Amino acid sequence: MKFVLVAGLAGVIALSVAVALAYRDLPDFDAMKRSPNGQPVEIRGDDGTVLASFGPGYGEWLSYAEIPAPMKNAMIAVEDRRFWYHPGIDPIGIARSFAVNTLRGNKAQGASTITQQLARNLFLTASKDYTRKLREVVLALAIERKYAKDVILELYLNRVYFGGGAYGIDAASRKFYGHSARRLSLEEAAIIAGLVKAPSRFAPSADAEAARKRAATVIAVMVEQGGISAEEATAADPRLVQFAPQARTAGVRYFTDWVLTELENFTDEAGEPLLVETTLNAQMQRMAEAAIRAEAPGGAQGALVALARDGGVKAMVGGTDYVRSNYNRAIVARRQPGSAFKFFVYAAALESGVTLEDIYEDKPISIGGWSPKNNNGQFAGPVSVRQAFAQSVNTVAVQLAEQVGFDTVAEMARRFGITTPVSRQPAMALGASDVTLFEMTNAFATVASGGLEHTTFAITRITTGTGRVLYNRSEGETRQVVAPVVAAQMTQLMQAAVEQGTARAAQIGRPLAGKTGTTSSNKDGWFIGFSSGITTGVWMGRDDAKAVRGLAGGRAPARAFAQFMARAVGGTPPEALVTDITEEGFGPEPDAQSYGITVDEAPPMEGEEPLPDEAPRLDDDWLDKALNEPPQSQPQSQSQSQPQR
Known part of the structure; x- marks a missing residue:
């Protein structure tokens, strides 16, 4: 003591x-x-174009009495x-x-x-x-x-700091309301006060409704603390607050916001102005934004990521309108990929020794009482692996996943860089797990590079305003994910999907490989593909995960992909896809170990469950739950309660 x-x-x-x-x-x-606040930061594209500048903005200094x-x-x-x-x-x-x-x-x-x-x-x-x-x-x-x-x-x-570069209440008032802070009403003051905890989340320029709801909470707390009377609170209505029009910030802000969050990984300089050089191509970015705006269905959002062969991000669109919502759907959103997940099923099957011309029967099958169906409700009979992938045949994908093991497919997704929880149940073969567009695009880019994964990156160089170099990117790390022969075979499958199968709307008049994905009830549409050194992923859907009439991966997402890619690679010579595996001397059986690829069984990540020895009965209710569908109030066909192609 x-x-x-x-x-x-x-x-x-x-x-x-x-x-x-x-x-x-x-x-x-x-x-x-x-005393200054904030740190000026200028972010530039790959050609020196200024993408965005960030720094402190101040209004008039108001005395305590004012x-x-x-x-x-x-x-x-x-x-x-x-x-x-x-x-x-x-x-x-x-x-x-x-x-x-x-x-x-x-x-x-x-x-x-x-x-x-x-x-x-x-x-x-x-x-x-x-x-x-x-x-x-x-x-x-x-x-x-x-x-x-x-x-x-x-x-x-x-x-x-109140967000949007505004420091101090006068700068915030002028930015959000268009007038001096001397004239702030109770509702307006409550909105500004509510910004301090999360300026980007509650800023009226990002989400006016969220700002108003936060203001209502602030007013309630003011009553509780005795700052205003109950009568004053009742008379105040944040819903009536009118916000000043905001400049229509270019969609590049999704990318530059992401870069700002990445800065702390490269430098701890907090005082001097920073110049950040990045991989983004300003021209490609404009093309990407135009493609998403043109093709995203009404009421739906869209996202796009384009990667160069070295892993550099060339374009990024996180939504259709940054001013209305700065939520980055390319990086943060987790959505079901539908048949785009078959990419991992087929990669695992090919690595296990399955060949492109092996025959599987498209027929009714049952696993633990669950019977997957195809999109058209029909069965084609004997089909080759190539044909099954091109036409996105659900029954064959499930057969392949069962043959190699659902754990093996999940581990393949892990090897390709999927970090979100992956289901180990049979419906996983049809895309019942959530993924991000960024990680899926990187997985496809790995196949485009012969199975060699390049670390994705955006920042190439950081200097101070005086020219002091804080970071200069050297050669990035690489990792062989699958053998080149597997990558070549996967490319053949995806080329067939574009030329003869579900992805024909993505054609751009040059060699192209890709895969579509559509989830249950048309909630999500995907297309991911590569050509001429660029890999691009497109996702479309609603933030509330409601169905979008007519949405399918082979429609709007594929068209947006084609519109962007045709212009993005249009000025370059066409490149042949690496699909010929004989010249390299590879045999029909890929040997992953010889390429230094680790294929040891990976433990389930948080949120995953290993497949039990005896799978439970997989009825309609279980499948609805696995695919985040509400329970059906009346009988419904199986084909409506599972991911489609």
Whole structure:
């Protein structure tokens, strides 16, 4: 006990000394007003074209008296309810945060005061280590000793970041409402106050409805904290707030936002302006945006990723309208791939020794009581592996997956870079697992490179405003995923799909290989393919996963692919696809081990379950659940409750 008391006393003394030193070194009020926020960043394409510039934007400085009371009350209510009483840190808030986070097992609730946030914004970096947090506490205590509460709040409201490059309430007010912050209404102030926790998520320019809903929460908290009366809250209606028109930001922002999140992996420079050079081709990007806009069905979203043969991202479209929604469906969204997942089924089958001309019968089959059907509800009888892939025959895909083992197919998907949970149940052969467009496109690009995976990348070089080089990309890592003979055979299959099968709408008048995918009830449409050194993936569907009438991978997605690729590779000489495996001396049986490919059984990832020795009965209800379909209220054909081609 004595030791604890001594240690505690020593800690208090050390903290007091640190606060005193920080107090001595704090700049005066005028200097803090001039202190810049944010870091200018310029992102350029592969030809030096400026894709986007980011940096601080400021409005007029408002004194404490000029700031509307609703703005001050709203910010205190949601960010620091005990602002007027604590010494810079909030012991009650810290204790509550600790209890909540311990109970939930994660960082569900923070405890930073307005003063701590001000200290962090003005003097510290955004790193989350304990050293930075300790410095933040010391600075907050020193600031509270040196400045009055109203001065601290004035500094905070004129410096905090509200999204869209706007620092301070006046910049935010002018950006979102088109007028000075002196005129902020209660509803407008509540919207701005709600932005601090997640500027990109709640920004009116990104999601006006989310901003209004967040404002309603802020108003409710203001009533609870006594900042406004219940009558004032009742009279306030965030739904009536009118937002200023926003510039129609080019779709390249999906890419540049992603690049900004990747920056911290390459440099910790937080002060100097940065120049970031990337792989994106501005001309291809415009082509990609035009293709998605032209072909995405009404009410549906679309996404596109184009990769060069070295893994560089040449174009990225994360949605049809960045201003309305900055959610990047190319990188983040997880959707069922439908028959596009057969890519992994056939790769596993070919590696196991199946040949393109082997014959399988397209016939009714049953696995544990589940009977998959084809899109047309018919059976073609004996078909070759090549024909089955080209026509996206469901029954043959399931037979192949069962033959090589569902675990083997899942492990093949893992080898190709799929990181999302992969089902080990029979319906997985038809695309019952969620994947991302980015990872699927990279998998197809690996086949285009003869089974050699190139690490995908976007940033090639980072320098400071003074020319100091912070990062310069060297040769990327590669990994042999499947033997070249398997890649060549897969290319033959995908070429057949384009020339004779479900992907004919994707043809561009030059050698092309690809695969379609359509999920249950036309909720998702995919096309992924490659030609002349470029691999492109396209996805279309609704964010709420509702059906899109007429959506199929061989229709709108394939057309968007063709529109983009015809222009993207149009100025280059056509390249033959690598499908002839005899010249390299490969035998009919691929030998993965000889290429250094690891094929040991991989353990299921989080969210996966290994296939049991005796598979359970797979009835319609089970399949509906596996494919995220609601239970059917009346009998429905099997062909309507599973991924189609």
